[in-house]
Amino acid sequence: MINLLKKLTAIHSSYPNEMQMVKFMYDFFKNKNYTVKKQNVEKNRYNLLVSKGKGSKSILLYSHMDTVAISSGWNTDPLKLKIIKDNAYGLGAWDMKSGMVAALQAFLDYQPKNIKIKFSLCVDEENISKGGYALIKSKFMKDVACVISPEPAFFNGINGIVTGRIGRAVYDIEIGGVSRHFALYDNKYDINKFSAELLLKLNSLNKLIDKERKQFIFARKIKSEAIGMSIPQKTYIQLDSSVLPPNTHQKILKQIRKVSESINLKYDNSFNVCVNFVKRETPFLEPYEIDKNNPYLRLLSKSVSETTKKKAIPYFRSSVADENIFGSYGFTVLGIGPEGGNAHAPNEWVSITSMKKLNLVIMNFLKKADDIC
Structure with missing residues (x-):
């Protein structure tokens, strides 16, 4: 996972310039014999959609490929992952390339029996969510029962589960x-x-x-x-x-x-x-909140506690993300991400241990979701 995170960090993908990341990830999946769909969002901007398995329901692992622009004040090269003890520094390392890597590894490793596992990579999340809105309107979402978004864990670390947003x-x-x-x-x-x-x-x-x-x-x-x-x-x-x-x-x-x-x-x-x-190309993001008795929330909470040996902490966030799109359209969407710091700021970092634990949590969750279908 660290090797892949290094490669992804080296790709400058601040919106609207995600094309190099799109090409890299498209080839990545193709080389592993996956069928990859390029979903056109606008000129030279694409979402990537991949799936595996069979079944009437699917679990979607969501990530966005874009980052914010490089700001002044970095102590290291923001496009070269710098590892100091357990911390990995780089642009997008926390938001959200590490979460993407953890979810991607789970997607590659888990072989579903009763469900489909889907993986989406979207553009423009750091702007006005053009990629997220294109995705929600597509047939790719038709059988999705739950969306897992490994966005940065601003609060409660790896034990926090985002169940709603303003x-x-x-x-x-x-x-x-x-x-x-x-x-x-x-x-x-x-x-x-x-x-x-x-x-x-x-x-x-x-x-x-x-x-x-x-x-x-x-x-x-x-x-x-x-x-x-x-x-x-x-x-x-x-x-x-x-x-x-x-x-x-x-x-x-x-x-x-x-x-x-x-x-x-x-x-x-x-x-x-x-x-x-105010006029803009996409609707403003609506608020949402998942019911505390949601069955997928219960499954993810168990996965967190079994992996970390600590109780999961569902919580509400006072910020917006593409998760708002899924939630406001009626989908179960749960956010869980690695620990880190300095999102949208110089010297952004992620905990490598936390990224690896996140991968295990998602793997555990996929197995539980597969077993109940």
Whole structure:
């Protein structure tokens, strides 16, 4: 596994430049006599899809091939895996090439009896999940009973199992009023007083259940100005949001519009307010959470405890990933990854021991899932 991780780390695959990684992994599978499907995502960008075994159900081992760009501050060559004791340093070593290697080795080694084992490698996860959305719409997902995603374990180490995530969306608010002379100032025409009230009122949508289960909205950009001796006529606000299940982005959008309408009444409807999602090529990632009694969660929890001799810790994460796509489309998706540090930062590292244990956990899980089918 370490040798493969070295080869993968040496491939610079920051999005949208995953083609070298695609070619390497395509040849890797071909050389092992697997049938590999290239799923077109967009020009020169492909997902790779592989499967083995027979059965009416399948377990999907998911990984993404892209990384973030190289940042300044590295103490070693980010494209040359540097091993110091149990830590392996390199770009993407933790997010998520080590998880990919652990899952890939399990895919190669396990010979299913009653189910299919599928392996997917996607592009663009670190951007707007074009690969993940292409995958979810494909026939490849039709018989998938459970998705295992070996993304980095931010909390609880190898014993942590991600069972849910927040959703995230960004909204544009465009507010227009009537231009008036400075001398004719009146509260009901003060567009930025209206804007301030709107932002304060949106705090009512915030929720804090625990340190990970947080729903909030905040302004990430505000723009407004007056010309000469006039009061401002236009204000632009961009909102960022963390959304908890069972809420959806569409529900939050309606609530923002409702709040703006109610405040506008206080101003005699002096303003035209338009609230929409920021335009992008893929939908924003919706929140999800897996039921605590999910049978695959029970199986993976047993695999974790048997391998590590410690109890599994299911937990909810306050960040988004391609897992959101699977979860919000109704698939069971469970995240479990190796220990490491400095994801999306210089001197990213992964624990080699943890990567090897992750491989054993996934192998154990595949056997258990195979036995119940």
